[in-house]
Amino acid sequence: MPFISEALSEQHDTSFFDSSKPDLDDWLQQHAMTTEARRTGRTFVWDEDRRVVAYYTIAAHLIVRQDLPRALGRGYPAQIPAVLLARLALDKTLHGQGHGGVLLSDALHRIVVATQTVAARFVVIDAIDGAAHGFYQHHGFREIPGSMRLVQKVSDIAAALCL
Numbered sequence: 001m002p003f004i005s006e007a008l009s010e011q012h013d014t015s016f017f018d019s020s021k022p023d024l025d026d027w028l029q030q031h032a033m034t035t036e037a038r039r040t041g042r043t044f045v046w047d048e049d050r051r052v053v054a055y056y057t058i059a060a061h062l063i064v065r066q067d068l069p070r071a072l073g074r075g076y077p078a079q080i081p082a083v084l085l086a087r088l089a090l091d092k093t094l095h096g097q098g099h100g101g102v103l104l105s106d107a108l109h110r111i112v113v114a115t116q117t118v119a120a121r122f123v124v125i126d127a128i129d130g131a132a133h134g135f136y137q138h139h140g141f142r143e144i145p146g147s148m149r150l151v152q153k154v155s156d157i158a159a160a161l162c163l
Contacts, residue, residue, distance in 0.1 A: 003046035005106050008032055013051045019089040027087060028055055041086055053094055056107040057087040061124050082122040083111045104139055112158045123157060125150045
């Protein structure tokens, strides 16, 4: 069944979401709607009969140039506009079926389209653990040495998505 992402609303049931990562589950269940109301992040979900089975959250962000590897930060102002992919998770019922890459692609597509209106140079991710770090590296993100942070240029993402 193909999923279509839509903005999180009160109509969506988050109470049964279980990604096997309690931090990601708790955030969705306890903080996502507040983040929406405060306009500090936008959460998009996949659902089955209004029950959330996957989600991601994106937010505006700034990167400090000196925090980037020299090859990426060279020539930019001291602060570089970016988009933070703050959360991305699948319910454990969807694990191991290739849906993670599809959900990531959905999020990145939405980000690239948004940057056609509001400029941003990078997509930033703070991986929750080593497995997530490897997942994002596999999908073209470059790590910031000594951290769990990864980045990718929006232009590279757009090219990969043929946008």
